[in-house]
Amino acid sequence: MSTRTRRPPPVPRRVPHRVLRCVLLRVALPLTLPCTLLLGTAVPATAASAAEPPAEGAGARVARLYDQAARAAVRYQEGRQAARSQLAAAQGLQERLAGRRQQAAELRGEVGRIARAQYRSGGAVPDTVKLLLADSPAQVLDGQRVARQAGHAVDRAVGASRAAQRRLAAQQRRADAAWRALDRRNASLARLKETIRGKLVAAREELQAEGAASVAAGSCRGAARLPQDEAAATAPWVAPVEDYRLSAGFESSGSHWAHRHTGQDFAVDIGTPVRAVGAGRVVSVRCGGPFGIHLVLRHDDGYYTQYAHLASAAVEQGERVRAGQWIGLTGTTGNSTGPHLHFEVRLTPATGSGVDPVPWLADHGVPVG
Template sequence: MPSPRRRPLLVPVLLCALAVLAARPTDGTDGDGGPGTALGPQVARLYEEAATATRQYEDGRRSAEEQRAKALEYERLLDGQRQKTGALREDLGRIARAQYRSGGGLPLTARMLLADDPEEMMRGQRAVSRAHQAVDRAVGENLRAEARLAADEARARSAWQTLEKRNADLARLKKKIEGKLEAARSRLEGRADSSVAAGSCPGAVRLDQPDINADRPWVAPVETYELSASFGSGGSRWANRHTGQDFAVPVGTPVRAAGAGRVLKVSCGGAFGIQVVVQHAGGYYTQYAHLAAVAVDQGDRVGAGQWIGQSGTTGNSTGPHLHFEVRVTPETGSALDPVPWLSARGVPLS
């Protein structure tokens, strides 16, 4: 649950920001490079915008549920307070009825004259009066508590209903951004396939880089993923055994350098489609294959977590994913199992 800090006030700002994001053009052009040259960065940006919209939508849903729970709790407390007030009113009625039956309908002077023990009668009268006043005070306090609870319930219910409406607006904006992302993915995939079929590798299209944590020398090659084909698994798509670890991700997902190093090779064609090979210290190499776009050139220095390309389905691929290898030489045939290799460097995969 989010903290009760004034989170709902952030929602209007968010909706305005997302409205601007959703209204951005997605025709695949940049200011000076001609049609299609900015498609990769556009997909990466839309990924971030969709992720932001999703996070904010989920935060809004949690806030709405919190406000709904508060409203229901106030309603429960209010019912209990009303029952308590009703019981006190009944007590007051019983006192009044008992007083009447014991002669409370006669004037006080007449009751004193008729009483066997006037002093005892006065003590009883004062006790009844005090009981009457106590119940009356309790009823008043309970009525004030009812009013406070009713006001709290009304505020919580109003906040919940407002958040529900804003969440509906946010869900529509999120869906709009995701629709643009899906269209841009399709164009990116089509352009990558055309380049590979023509035998001409697309040049590097630089991406706005994320903030990189310098304290992490190694990272997973993609941030969010599902593991699919593993190292050494068999299948008709491979001549022998699978030589890497596959990460199932949508087309256009930013691909990160697993560690610092130098880009040794950028190529396209063949079973791996568009691929990047990075050389690391210690005699290790990592390969990133089946890409849809690259963001580096041969010879570039890269840091751990730097975006070097975007996932795709080029080459010998049955669906969008990243094929990731760790090798002891730049070429195929020297691959290690990437999962324990990364785990030994503080990057467990799951």
Template structure:
């Protein structure tokens, strides 16, 4: 199951956003002061940039498709308008042919002299003239409508083509950001593994916190994810049963505190690798394990949605993911199933 929350971006500012993203020094590696310096913040920034470029690309793609649909609709209506005009021209042709058959080639005076009923002839002549004039006016009106439709179709087509060009630039930018992210993510993972192997927990690296909307008391521990091993499942890597819920996410994904609380413990080594334990009101504790980096220290107060670290694969782990637990004590052996616990707090996974 995937969960993703996105904030809508206005398509009219895509060019501005593209220029800003392109100008931003997203690689962040030129200013390193030593091996692994600032890798966590670099990865976090690149994640933000990649997510922003993705949202902008998706918004632009939807807008381009809307403009394309408009252009096709205008084109369809243009075809209908042209068919109407052709039909009206045909009406004029029928009127002209009828006049010719009725002696329309002779001057009106001559036809009146030859007619058995000149008055009836005049009435017919006036009717033909009115029909001729009505068709002529209708053709003029429809020609003006055709011109308007042609302008609208051209405008929609131009907007569609401009958006397609812009989206190509965004797709290229997104690919470049993701390539840089892959490099820095790999370095962050290597740094985390080295720290755990040496038995030296890396210190907290403060991250630029995202804008967290006021209101929610509880959130999911990561913003976009795929659920993997669930609570209570069996496996050769666990002594008994799995004691938490795993979220499959790439290395370096920002990990959030699910609620307001206090950082009770930051540690590394053992089966959980680098981990953070947070104490919440009501006698509950949450654990975030297998991290690659931490962004908090023991004793820190944290809010719901605050970034407390970044996911990794340290400890007893077969691949990048976040191991998340809810406990009624700070220690192992008191875990609850996190999925219904979060659901009861308005956070369905």
């Protein structure tokens, strides 16, 4: 009799504690999360970045805010133009009303004159009595015909006066409605203007904080792209900013500079768009040092221009720009005592090769002052 060797029962495989915990958690909780998240296991950076879109940067938020403010400013200007048209129409209506009033006064005077003349000619005496007392009945009949004509004239004058009064009242109602509409439009424009002001204040604060952080870190953030108007500049050369006041000029002396001032300052508010004065290419974008956030362009005629103390740069090194393109936003970063644009014209990219920007711009058809 053969004997069979009994094999020992298989030893159950041990389930790792982490896998067991994952199974228990997924049974207990109505979740469909992967085990790596339930157990707190770190997710690779590539997976996390693919699952969540990148957060909007501060520069992009500022650009978006300025775009909203620009759109609101356009609506404000359109509203102001409409208000001016409404005012002109209301003023014209008032002038026409004055003419209507004058016509009505003249008609009232004519009615009074006719009535007085009829009274003096005996308009209150009966016609039969007139015929009996008259030496010539024909004269009486002629007088009656004249009286009837005068009566018709009086009736016409009274009717014209009443019609003029009705027209005057209708014109007055329209004038009152026009003025009320103008008042409502002005109030709406005032609210819109206040909204723009609040947005610009918030944008300027955020811009300057971002610029100061970049300068403190000594490294520039990515370009904060700005909305561009393709038809904004039609001339080959433009001023670097609009609505400015010239402050420190070229080769000015003072305690703010180690030697002499190397450019021309344009006093503007924080966040004013900075324009490329001409077509060219971005040579450098830097953050830090006495110029704060600054960039240099090389133009097609060989000259270089620098734009300094910015709060934000909107272009990157090597990028091609056109005349009038917004390349940054003004600020007060670096060695600056207040918001302005420091603008230089150079023979080379380096400091120390500058020429006076004001006559240089004038020679390129851009007088500033």
